[in-house]
Amino acid sequence: MTEQDTRRRFLTTSGGLATLALAGCLGEGGSGGEMDESDGMDGDDGMGSEDGEGDGMEADDGMDGEDDMDSEDDTDDEDGMGEPVTVRVRIENVASTEFYPADTSTDGVVWVSPGAYAIHEGGNPIYDRGDSASVGLEALAEAGRPTGFEGENGIVAELAASTAVHDSGAYAPADTVADPNDPTGAIPGAPPIAPGGAFEFEADVAPGQRLSFASMVVPSNDAFVSTDEEGVALWPDDGEPVDGDVTDAVALFDAGTEPNAEPPGTGPDQAPAQDAPDQGADEDGVVRRLSDVDDGHEYPAAEDVVQVTVTPT
Numbered sequence: 568m569t570e571q572d573t574r575r576r577f578l579t580t581s582g583g584l585a586t587l588a589l590a591g592c593l594g595e596g597g598s599g600g601e602m603d604e605s606d607g608m609d610g611d612d613g614m615g616s617e618d619g620e621g622d623g624m625e626a627d628d629g630m631d632g633e634d635d636m637d638s639e640d641d642t643d644d645e646d647g648m649g650e651p652v653t654v655r656v657r658i659e660n661v662a663s664t665e666f667y668p669a670d671t672s673t674d675g676v677v678w679v680s681p682g683a684y685a686i687h688e689g690g691n692p693i694y695d696r697g698d699s700a701s702v703g704l705e706a707l708a709e710a711g712r713p714t715g716f717e718g719e720n721g722i723v724a725e726l727a728a729s730t731a732v733h734d735s736g737a738y739a740p741a742d743t744v745a746d747p748n749d750p751t752g753a754i755p756g757a758p759p760i761a762p763g764g765a766f767e768f769e770a771d772v773a774p775g776q777r778l779s780f781a782s783m784v785v786p787s788n789d790a791f792v793s794t795d796e797e798g799v800a801l802w803p804d805d806g807e808p809v810d811g812d813v814t815d816a817v818a819l820f821d822a823g824t825e826p827n828a829e830p831p832g833t834g835p836d837q838a839p840a841q842d843a844p845d846q847g848a849d850e851d852g853v854v855r856r857l858s859d860v861d862d863g864h865e866y867p868a869a870e871d872v873v874q875v876t877v878t879p880t
Contacts, residue, residue, distance in 0.1 A: 671832025682782030708822035710844035751835030823852025
């Protein structure tokens, strides 16, 4: 089986990962891997709202000039603190092209599926370590589908409904023709990326907010790459917006939704070899770091799968 054949099977037999239901999520304006706010995955429309209500306040006629000046200075400081900054996030597949044996379902290559991101406060809203995965996370970790199994909410919808999330959405390759995963452009929709490919998206952030994301690691039963339990601190309250490599805040996880029955790339219930997105048996486990899973199989380290950088624009 050639690499291109297995990719096409992954995208078509896994319940339509080729389209990934991202046609409705990404919309027609989703080129470049970025999510338009009009695509239905709305962030907090109030985030970054202008503090202009205070700009139109008139000083009381009886107040002295010093009080007027103090009032204006306070307003300016407050406006500056609350103004958001746009950052570009890049998630690049840096895995070896020969990590697994050549006879595995991906010809030895590690793929990274399209995923979902969130700009949030508090802990990572995608999972709770030690607890059961949500239905949306199960679909992402087992089939690489951020929009979920048919008839059920995906992780994108779950993040959009979270009160701790200010902005969220899905990310996918900018251009399948240019992407190294599909150099001929033969696969429609949004495929996973092979080594050398990258996802990029932009988001607005304010002081105290953090970044979390998740993508399936292929081949596997239910492995995914995500930020750690706290997420990435994009803009510390006492500092400047982050600019640079944040891969040290990323780890690989096991969703605990499907047993890791065979070595990666050889099991019939693993994407891309499986015939249905929810084919494997239920594990009824909990989310754990993949390094804590003792199943006798070999998995790469997070930094050997992705490199994540954040750049203020």
